[in-house]
Structures are given as C-alpha cells and as structure tokens.
Amino acid sequence: MKKFTLELFTTIIGIGSASGLFFQNNSLYLIGDNSGFLYEYNITDASLNKYPLLQNPSENIPKKDKPDFESITHFQDTLYIFGSGSTVKRNAMIEFDLKTRKKSTTNNLVDLYAVMQSFGNIKSEDFNLEGAIYDGENWYFFNRGNISTNKNVIYTMHAKKLNEEFSLISNDYKLPKIKGIRSSFTDAILVGDKIYFLATAENTSSTYDDGEILGSSIGRIDIETMKIDFTQKISPTNKFEGLTLFSKTENQIQFLLCEDKDTDALESTIYKLSMDLK
Numbered sequence: 001m002k003k004f005t006l007e008l009f010t011t012i013i014g015i016g017s018a019s020g021l022f023f024q025n026n027s028l029y030l031i032g033d034n035s036g037f038l039y040e041y042n043i044t045d046a047s048l049n050k051y052p053l054l055q056n057p058s059e060n061i062p063k064k065d066k067p068d069f070e071s072i073t074h075f076q077d078t079l080y081i082f083g084s085g086s087t088v089k090r091n092a093m094i095e096f097d098l099k100t101r102k103k104s105t106t107n108n109l110v111d112l113y114a115v116m117q118s119f120g121n122i123k124s125e126d127f128n129l130e131g132a133i134y135d136g137e138n139w140y141f142f143n144r145g146n147i148s149t150n151k152n153v154i155y156t157m158h159a160k161k162l163n164e165e166f167s168l169i170s171n172d173y174k175l176p177k178i179k180g181i182r183s184s185f186t187d188a189i190l191v192g193d194k195i196y197f198l199a200t201a202e203n204t205s206s207t208y209d210d211g212e213i214l215g216s217s218i219g220r221i222d223i224e225t226m227k228i229d230f231t232q233k234i235s236p237t238n239k240f241e242g243l244t245l246f247s248k249t250e251n252q253i254q255f256l257l258c259e260d261k262d263t264d265a266l267e268s269t270i271y272k273l274s275m276d277l278k
C-alpha cells in the first residue's frame with residue numbers, strides 16, 4: 001500500500017463537469033464533458049479565461065448533443081482534446097496551440113474509432129475513451145469499461161499523426177473492484193517510463209448514463225511491459241476523471257485531480273494527491 005494524502009487544492013467557479021486537466025507554468029487547462037470551451041485557470045491570481053473549441057460554443061450542452069470531451073493530452077506546444085466516441089456526436093479531436101491560445105485543427109475520428117472498436121472487439125455501445133497520451137511517437141487511448149462487459153482496454157498506436165498509417169496494439173485489463181463493482185479507467189498520464197491512471201467504480205451498466213459513485217483509485221503501469229505495478233484506492237466517494245502531474249521529487253510525486261459531479265453547477269473542485277515513491 002502506498003502512503004498518500006488527498007487534499008482540497010482549489011475551487012474554480014465558472015467550470016462545470018470537469019473531465020480533464022493539464023498543468024503547466026502555473027496554469028491549469030481544463031475541459032468539461034458538456035462544454036464547448038477550453039478553460040485556463042491561473043493558480044497565482046485565480047483568473048479564468050476560456051477559449052472556444054466549437055462553432056457557437058456553449059456551457060451545459062444537453063447530454064444528447066454534448067461533444068463529451070473526456071481526454072486532454074499534451075506534446076510540445078499543442079494540446080490534444082478528444083471526444084469519448086460513445087455516440088456519433090462525440091468523435092471530435094481538437095488541436096489547440098498553446099502559443100497562440102487558439103484552436104488550430106478539428107478532426108473527425110469516426111473512422112479511427114471504428115477501427116479501434118473492431119480491433120479491440122468492443123461493441124459501439126461499450127466504447128468510451130476517457131484518457132489519451134501522446135509522446136511524439138505513440139498514442140495511448142484508454143477505454144472505460146462498463147459493468148456488463150468490463151472492457152478496460154489500452155490501445156497503443158504507433159503514429160506521429162492520427163491521419164497517417166499506423167500500427168495498433170490493444171491490452172485488456174481487469175481493474176480492482178470497489179464495493180463489489182469493477183472499477184474502470186477515467187484518465188491517464190505518462191511520467192517518465194510509467195503510466196499513472198485513475199479508475200472509478202460507478203454502479204451503471206451504460207457508457208451513456210451515470211450511476212452511483214463508489215470510489216476512485218490510482219494505479220501505475222510500466223510502459224515497457226504494460227503490466228500494472230500497483231493500484232491504490234484514494235477515495236470512497238469521489239468520481240475523479242482528470243489527472244495531471246503537479247510536481248515530482250526523488251521521494252514523492254504530486255498530482256492535481258478534477259472531479260465530475262454529474263451536475264449542471266458551474267463549479268469545479270480540484271484536489272491535490274501526494275504519494276510516496278519509496
């Protein structure tokens with residue numbers, strides 16, 4: 001068991017249903033699964049800016065219409081933001097330029113997502129990408145399994161661009177149970193040669209409908225073997241959906257986490273998780 005502390009970091013007014021975040025240079029970049037904006041929160045002066053990701057963007061988009069941005073990853077000066085693929089309206093990938101603070105590209109990944117479903121033997125109703133990593137050579141996508149199928153899958157795609165020829169590998173995972181319910185991937189990041197991931201247990205058999213929240217865990221996967229090093233339950237009540245590196249020393253690693261409360265309130269709570277490495 002890893003020694004850890006989980007504490008409140010800040011509360012941000014103006015963002016609802018935070019589903020992913022990225023920390024760099026005192027700024028937190030956040031996405032929401034029912035919002036058409038990317039948010040930038042400065043932790044020094046508590047200022048909040050928002051940048052449109054869609055035409056005619058809005059906040060609290062109705063569930064049937066929302067883009068369901070669930071994953072955000074970073075390489076060099078670009079943020080990559082992904083829809084979950086769980087419905088036909090959730091297949092967008094946005095590239096956002098951190099230098100200009102503007103959206104640079106929008107891609108429709110419907111064909112790629114179809115290939116991933118077929119390759120991973122996942123039905124369309126069980127497909128729900130909740131995490132993404134890009135290291136400049138490889139993409140890692142994390143499918144969140146539901147109660148009925150438990151298809152927790154990591155896709156490893158070797159390609160510099162998603163519209164280029166690629167090779168694809170998939171690995172299935174059986175994550176720990178919380179209160180008798182199998183947990184499932186909700187986000188992941190790469191730190192050195194390790195993948196750190198979040199997993200949440202939710203009492204629902206659907207990738208579309210929310211259920212009772214049973215708790216969240218953090219875990220680590222070795223990038224070479226793709227085997228799980230450890231998992232650690234960190235909360236019995238929170239539904240953590242976003243993970244970003246805050247700081248790292250030889251003995252300790254700290255993350256910032258965001259929580260999806262599945263409400264329409266434009267308020268997001270950010271937590272800090274500190275964990276011993278030795």
